[in-house]
Each structure stands twice: as structure tokens, then as C-alpha cells.
Amino acid sequence: MVLPIVKYGDPVLRKKGPHISKITPELTRLISDMMETMRAAHGVGLAAQQVGHPVQLAIVDVCGITDRPSTLELAGKPADVESFMPVVLINPEITPSGESVTGPEGCLSFPEIYTDIPRPESVMVKAQDASGEVFRFRCGGLLARAVQHEVDHLNGILFIDRMETSKRRELKAELDELQMSTKAALRAKR
Numbered sequence: 509m510v511l512p513i514v515k516y517g518d519p520v521l522r523k524k525g526p527h528i529s530k531i532t533p534e535l536t537r538l539i540s541d542m543m544e545t546m547r548a549a550h551g552v553g554l555a556a557q558q559v560g561h562p563v564q565l566a567i568v569d570v571c572g573i574t575d576r577p578s579t580l581e582l583a584g585k586p587a588d589v590e591s592f593m594p595v596v597l598i599n600p601e602i603t604p605s606g607e608s609v610t611g612p613e614g615c616l617s618f619p620e621i622y623t624d625i626p627r628p629e630s631v632m633v634k635a636q637d638a639s640g641e642v643f644r645f646r647c648g649g650l651l652a653r654a655v656q657h658e659v660d661h662l663n664g665i666l667f668i669d670r671m672e673t674s675k676r677r678e679l680k681a682e683l684d685e686l687q688m689s690t691k692a693a694l695r696a697k698r
Contacts, residue, residue, distance in 0.1 A: 553569070
């Protein structure tokens with residue numbers, strides 16, 4: 509089922525998700541619904557907070573993106589990114605490495621807002637998969653950027669928090685309008 513995507517201004521986006529201790533049928537359903545939602549929205553990643561569930565769960569799928577390549581290492585050896593996708597990240601822990609690289613980012617919770625964000629060029633990831641099994645990988649390029657973006661969501665951090673001050677000032681009117689619109693919609697639901 510395609511779930512509604514929470515927009516900027518909803519307090520759930522600022523909630524750090526608790527650790528997931530058990531793989532339940534409800535969690536499995538949420539993962540499936542998040543996959544469907546991400547694909548319907550043409551996104552490359554989605555955190556549970558973005559669909560109103562503040563827990564340590566995110567999904568990423570960079571298949572078919574050729575203009576911003578990704579790299580992947582499994583057990584220290586290069587691996588095929590496409591065959592690894594989509595990836596479910598439960599309770600992810602990341603260790604960024606490499607130089608900081610500035611690149612374009614957007615977010616499904618911020619429709620039509622894009623800007624360049626600096627992030628480390630690669631990241632080591634430890635997480636559990638949809639079955640609860642622990643796995644590790646190193647990634648670079650778009651995959652590293654997407655993983656870092658989604659892990660930020662799991663900790664209540666938004667990509668606008670990583671924007672340069674001048675860019676945030678430039679986007680202030682758009683951000684304020686989105687936030688006010690979201691808050692008005694939330695009040696109307698009460």
C-alpha cells in the first residue's frame with residue numbers, strides 16, 4: 509500500500525527513532541509499504557519517519573541511476589550495486605570516511621526543494637536486513653549519500669540542517685510556506 513509521505517513541518521520528522529528489537533509481521537508490512545511508497549514517489553530512499561513511524565528503519569534503492577554512480581564493497585571486495593538493491597536498513601550504524609564532497613540532494617518530505625549538501629564521499633554501514641540478520645557494506649557515490657541522508661532522518665536530522673546558511677536563507681520563503689501548509693493540514697485533521 510502506498511503510504512502518505514510526511515512533509516516538512518510535521519513533528520514526526522524530528523523524532524529520533526528507537527532501536528527495533530524484533531522483526532514483527534507489522535514491521536514486515538511497513539517495509540513492503542515503504543518500498544511501494546518510495547517507488548511510487550520516484551525516490552531513492554525513504555525513512556520510516558517520512559511515513560509517520562519514528563523507528564530505526566530506512567530503505568534505499570539507487571537502481572537505474574546512471575548520472576550519479578554508486579560504489580559498493582561487500583567483505584572488502586567490489587560488488588554489483590544493482591544486484592544489492594533495494595537495501596533494507598534496520599538499526600543502521602554508519603562510519604563516514606573520505607573527503608567531504610558536495611552534491612545535489614532532494615527529499616520526498618520537501619517536494620521540489622533541491623540543493624547541494626556536503627557529505628563524506630564514502631561510508632561503512634552495519635545494519636540488520638528485513639530478516640533481522642546483521643550485514644555490513646562499504647559504499648560510495650550516490651549510494652553513500654542516500655544512506656547518510658536516510659540515517660539522518662532516523663535521528664531527526666533533515667537535509668536542510670546540513671545546508672549552507674546562505675542557501676537556507678535563499679530557500680527560506682519556500683521552506684516557511686511548506687512548514688505552514690503542513691502545520692495547517694495537521695490542525696485541520698484534529
